[in-house]
Amino acid sequence: MKILAKTITGYSYNELDEFAKAEAKSSVLTYDRLTDFFSEDVRSELIEIFGLGHLNTYYSLSYCQGDGLCLYGRITSSELFDNDKFKKIAFKGIHHKQVQSVFDVLQNIDFEHRSRYYHAKTVFIESHIYETTDRQWAITEKVVENVKTWYFTFCREWEKRGYEYFYEISDEDMECVCDEHNNLFTEEGKLINRNIYFEIA
Numbered sequence: 001m002k003i004l005a006k007t008i009t010g011y012s013y014n015e016l017d018e019f020a021k022a023e024a025k026s027s028v029l030t031y032d033r034l035t036d037f038f039s040e041d042v043r044s045e046l047i048e049i050f051g052l053g054h055l056n057t058y059y060s061l062s063y064c065q066g067d068g069l070c071l072y073g074r075i076t077s078s079e080l081f082d083n084d085k086f087k088k089i090a091f092k093g094i095h096h097k098q099v100q101s102v103f104d105v106l107q108n109i110d111f112e113h114r115s116r117y118y119h120a121k122t123v124f125i126e127s128h129i130y131e132t133t134d135r136q137w138a139i140t141e142k143v144v145e146n147v148k149t150w151y152f153t154f155c156r157e158w159e160k161r162g163y164e165y166f167y168e169i170s171d172e173d174m175e176c177v178c179d180e181h182n183n184l185f186t187e188e189g190k191l192i193n194r195n196i197y198f199e200i201a
Contacts, residue, residue, distance in 0.1 A: 007197075007200070008186065008192065008197065009186075009187065010184030010185065010186070010192050010197075010199075011184060011185050011186070011187060012178065012183075012184065012185075013171075013174050013175060013178045013183065013185065014175065016185060016187075016189055019189070020185065020186075020187060020188055020189030021171075021174075021189060022189065023185075023188060023189030023190065024174070024183075024185045024189040024190075024191065025169050025174060026189075027185070027189065027190060027191035028169065028174060028177055028178070028183065028191065029166065029167065029169055032169075032177055033165055033166045038059075038162060038165055038166070039056075039057055039059075041165075042057045042069075042158055043055075043056065043057070045158075046071075049085065050083075050085050050086045050089075051079060051083040051084075051085035051086050052075055052079055052083075052086060053079070054073045054074050054075065054076060054079070055071045055072070055073040055074070055075070055111065056071065056072055056073050057069060057070065057071055057072075057158070058070050058071075058072060058113060058118040059118050059158075059159070059162055060117070060118045061159070061162045061163055061166055066115075066116075066117030066118070066119060067117075067118070067119065068117070068118055068119025068120055068121075068122075068155065068159050069118065069119070069120065069155050069158050069159040069162055070113060070118050070119060070120050070122055070123045070155060071111050071123065071151065071154070071155065072111045072112065072113040072123060073111055074108045074109060074110045074111060074128075075090075075108065075109040075111075075147065076107075076108055077106060077107050077108060080106065080109070080143070081099070081103060089146060089147070089150050090143050090146050090147055090150075091143060091146070092146050093142065093146070094139060094142055094143065094146075098139050099139075101135070101136060101139065102129075102132075102136050102139050102140055102143070104130070105129050105130050105131075105132050105136050105140065106127055106128075106129055106140050106143065107127075107128045107129060107130065108127070108128040109125065109126070109127050109128070109143070109144060109147055110125070110126055110127075110128055111123050111124075111125055111151075112124045112125075112126075119155075119159075120151065120152050120155035120156070120159075123151075125144060125147065125148055125151065126144065127140045127141070127143065127144050182194065
């Protein structure tokens with residue numbers, strides 16, 4: 001019986017050439033950029049900046065047809081009328097008396113995903129209302145249009161952030177990640193599995 005061992009040379013990120021650094025970034029992004037973290041970032045902004053706690057996100061960001069980001073769920077009546085963070089957006093251009101006139105009429109604004117794709121236009125947005133007059137209906141439609149304007153802007157911004165999150169990382173951030181995880185790479189920039197190899201020098 002013979003025991004054979006293979007040794008390889010491991011390089012820190014800073015020791016790689018530019019081509020290998022690009023490969024190293026791709027390797028690190030594969031394990032460091034977790035989808036759950038990104039989804040939680042989207043939800044955190046919805047809650048903290050806009051006071052919206054009933055919306056979630058679908059997204060597909062792989063540079064393919066139909067890629068994008070959308071929201072699904074609902075905006076509740078209290079999130080519209082009692083939430084100063086979002087009220088100004090929803091009722092932009094609507095007089096205070098008009099807002100009051102639909103207080104007991106407008107219940108939710110629903111976001112229903114209706115596609116196998118996940119870009120912003122795959123979601124149908126409509127108000128959930130009780131019986132209304134023509135004037136009240138027109139006001140609620142204006143609210144929905146305001147919400148749609150906000151929604152498409154939000155989705156475009158987070159789609160852009162998503163591509164940056166999953167596919168881009170600065171040299172400074174790479175150094176931090178590699179230091180934290182004690183990463184080493186081959187000369188070509190391939191990430192070395194430290195569970196297979198042990199350091200001898």
